Amino acid sequence: MRLQPYRLADAFDELITENGRPRPAAEALSRRLATLPDGELVKKQAAAESALFEAGITFSVYGNGDDPANTERIIPFDVVPRIIPGAEWDRLEQGLIQRITALNHFVEDVYHERRIIKEGVVPEQFVELNQPTWAACRNIRPPGDVWCHISGIDLVRDRQGEFRVLEDNLRCPSGVSYVLENRRVLKQTFPHVFGELNVRSVDDYPDQLLQTLQSLAHDAVDRPCVVVMTPGIYNSAYFEHAYLAQQMGVPLVQGSDLIVHDGYVQMRTTAGLSRVDVVYRRIDDAFLDPKAFRPDSMLGVPGIMDVYRKGRVAIANAPGTGIADNKVIYAFVPDMIRFYLDTDPILQNVDTFLCAREKDRQHVLANLAELVVKPAHEAGGKGIVIGPHASQETLDKAAADIQADPANFIAQPVLSLSTVPTICDEAIAPRHVDLRPYILMGSQGCHVIAGGLTRVALREGSLIVNSSQGGGTKDTWVVDPSPFRADFAPPGMSQSQSQSTGGGDA
Numbered sequence: 001m002r003l004q005p006y007r008l009a010d011a012f013d014e015l016i017t018e019n020g021r022p023r024p025a026a027e028a029l030s031r032r033l034a035t036l037p038d039g040e041l042v043k044k045q046a047a048a049e050s051a052l053f054e055a056g057i058t059f060s061v062y063g064n065g066d067d068p069a070n071t072e073r074i075i076p077f078d079v080v081p082r083i084i085p086g087a088e089w090d091r092l093e094q095g096l097i098q099r100i101t102a103l104n105h106f107v108e109d110v111y112h113e114r115r116i117i118k119e120g121v122v123p124e125q126f127v128e129l130n131q132p133t134w135a136a137c138r139n140i141r142p143p144g145d146v147w148c149h150i151s152g153i154d155l156v157r158d159r160q161g162e163f164r165v166l167e168d169n170l171r172c173p174s175g176v177s178y179v180l181e182n183r184r185v186l187k188q189t190f191p192h193v194f195g196e197l198n199v200r201s202v203d204d205y206p207d208q209l210l211q212t213l214q215s216l217a218h219d220a221v222d223r224p225c226v227v228v229m230t231p232g233i234y235n236s237a238y239f240e241h242a243y244l245a246q247q248m249g250v251p252l253v254q255g256s257d258l259i260v261h262d263g264y265v266q267m268r269t270t271a272g273l274s275r276v277d278v279v280y281r282r283i284d285d286a287f288l289d290p291k292a293f294r295p296d297s298m299l300g301v302p303g304i305m306d307v308y309r310k311g312r313v314a315i316a317n318a319p320g321t322g323i324a325d326n327k328v329i330y331a332f333v334p335d336m337i338r339f340y341l342d343t344d345p346i347l348q349n350v351d352t353f354l355c356a357r358e359k360d361r362q363h364v365l366a367n368l369a370e371l372v373v374k375p376a377h378e379a380g381g382k383g384i385v386i387g388p389h390a391s392q393e394t395l396d397k398a399a400a401d402i403q404a405d406p407a408n409f410i411a412q413p414v415l416s417l418s419t420v421p422t423i424c425d426e427a428i429a430p431r432h433v434d435l436r437p438y439i440l441m442g443s444q445g446c447h448v449i450a451g452g453l454t455r456v457a458l459r460e461g462s463l464i465v466n467s468s469q470g471g472g473t474k475d476t477w478v479v480d481p482s483p484f485r486a487d488f489a490p491p492g493m494s495q496s497q498s499q500s501t502g503g504g505d506a
Contacts, residue, residue: 009430011416012161014082025085025479028196033080041079045423048079048185057181057239075178076472079189082420082433082454086200086480092155092163092437093448095346098337100151100439100446103168105340107147107324111138121339122332125356125407128323133285136292137320140309143216144443148324149316150209150280152176152452155435156350157418164350164415166434168333170325171317172282175453175473176438177240180205180247182475198480200450205438206247208449209280212442213248216314217277224277226250227267229258231283231299241282255283260303265313278314279304285319327376327410328354350415356407364411365402368395371411373402386463388414417463420474422456432457434465435476451476 008016015026022030033041052074084092109116110127111134117124128134152173154166183202187194210226217224230241232254245252251267258276259266266273281288287297292305307313323329331352337345353360353371364371368387375383385398402409419430437452454474455465465471 006421006428006430009419009432011430011432012157012159012418013430014084014157014161014418014420014433015080016421023083026083029081029083029190029193029477032190032193032196039426041423041428042426044189045079048077048189049074051185051188052077052181055181057178057243076458077178077182077185078422078431078456078458078472078474079186080421080423080428081186081190081475081477082435082451083477083479084451086198086478089200089450089478091346095163096153096437096439096448097446098341098343098346099153099165099168099333100148100441102333102336102340103151103170103324104146104148104441106329106336107170107318107321108145109340110323111140111320116336116339119339121335122329126328126332126354133293134320134323136305137318137323140318140320141311142318143218143311143314146216146441146443147318147321148439148441149212149216149318151317151439151441152436153439155347155437156415159416161418163347163435165330165333165347166350167327168325168330169436171284171322172237173436173438174237174240174282175436175455176205176449177243178473179438179449179451179453179476180243182473186475197477200478200480202449202451205449206244208440208447209244210248210250211444212440212447213278213280213314213316215442215444216316218311218314219277221277225267225275226278226280227253227258227276229253229255229279229281229283231287235282237282244280255298255300258301258304260301260307263307263310263312265301265304265307276313278316280316285322288315288319327352327374328356328407331410350412353411355402355409355411360411361402361406364409365399368399368411370414372414373398373409373411376408376410384464386414415463417457417465420454420456422458422474424458424460429460431460432463432465433474450478 006016015023017023057074106116110129116122117127148170150173152169152175154169155163156166157163179202213226214224227250228241228245230238230252242252253267257268259268261273265276267276283299286293287299289300289302289305290297291302308315331349331354334345334349337343353364355361355364371387373385385394387395417432417434420433421428422431433454433456435452435454438449440447454476456472456474457463457465458472
């Protein structure tokens with residue numbers, strides 16, 4: 001079946017311009033898609049999904065009853081990649097490193113001198129130092145004063161095509177395994193396009209991650225013992241935990257595999273106890289140590305925080321890092337950049353209203369139907385109310401929740417997220433996307449993976465890209481200039497159609 005012509009949505013499209021031509025960085029891909037035989041792209045989509053399934057690349061879904069088919073599945077994957085020009089990516093990378101550097105300074109500061117609070121840049125009411133988790137991290141100094149070892153910064157494009165920061169993820173950001181596997185599958189799906197394009201590699205991420213973790217080792221150890229700590233097989237990101245451990249060649253452990261003995265964290269092995277130097281934990285702070293946090297936790301290691309305080313084990317990300325990644329603190333990151341780095345932010349935030357502020361709250365309550373309301377501490381799209389798509393009952397409840405606990409909510413204007421051509425049934429249609437690049441920070445500096453995870457809202461008109469809410473993923477290609485250029489049509493069109501089409505058709 002021939003794919004139908006591509007009709008642009010009312011948003012910035014990342015592959016096709018308003019006059020129906022492919023953007024320069026996407027020309028080689030567009031030419032390839034336009035020359036595929038009828039039905040071939042749909043076959044490639046099915047083959048890619050099959051390859052992901054056979055590789056066991058799945059995630060778990062909670063709250064789906066007793067049906068096993070509804071508890072574990074592959075994340076929907078689309079074979080039409082997202083393309084970002086290399087020069088644009090270089091600027092993004094600078095902005096990401098700038099942002100994570102400022103956030104790291106903030107975490108270090110609020111647990112020690114608290115200069116940013118004393119000087120009134122970030123109001124103390126928004127820095128929840130009295131919560132048990134955060135209070136337990138006061139006066140701790142992680143190796144090299146690095147807290148934010150592995151971070152994921154969520155970005156979106158506005159109508160003008162400018163990238164803006166939507167959210168900071170500093171605790172246990174997930175999804176990088178899909179970046180690596182998506183790339184593997186796309187190389188198999190479009191080998192000739194990879195031959196034509198200068199696509200930056202993502203294959204070195206496991207090595208970079210291991211080097212970052214090893215750099216945190218507390219002593220001058222020639223070969224530090226690094227482990228990946230998982231909550232277990234029922235965690236939604238368990239595949240990623242196992243995948244990264246395998247790719248790095250390090251043990252995958254659960255809390256029950258570790259013990260504090262002789263003042264160090266030790267791993268139970270068939271040959272006896274073996275000392276652990278670095279724990280890459282994929283478990284929330286509250287469950288990390290039942291002696292320090294939740295006493296009912298069966299997932300953590302009793303006493304690990306005492307060893308950590310003494311500098312005898314490194315933990316990534318550092319316990320307490322999450323104080324900087326709630327949606328209220330997000331609003332102050334541009335101020336952090338100016339305060340700590342004495343420069344203006346390269347990447348701008350989305351405009352944000354803090355409901356704890358009287359003026360902001362009144363504006364939000366008066367304009368709920370036009371705004372997106374977000375709980376400060378939720379993730380994965382939970383609790384979000386998109387005003388234009390919400391019922392009056394939902395809006396009324398949101399208003400009541402805001403009035404009852406204003407400090408727990410922010411609001412932002414509805415963004416028309418950028419779109420990328422996506423296979424929907426047997427046609428190509430625009431679907432909204434965001435982007436999560438991953439930044440590694442260790443004693444040897446920062447490394448940003450080239451591109452990161454593109455998440456796509458597969459339902460028409462939807463702005464929710466989270467996998468738990470029905471979203472999927474795409475491979476992200478950072479493309480540098482190629483000496484080969486060609487004049488050709490975008491997907492689903494003949495060359496003559498492309499030349500004569502204007503407005504919304506491509």
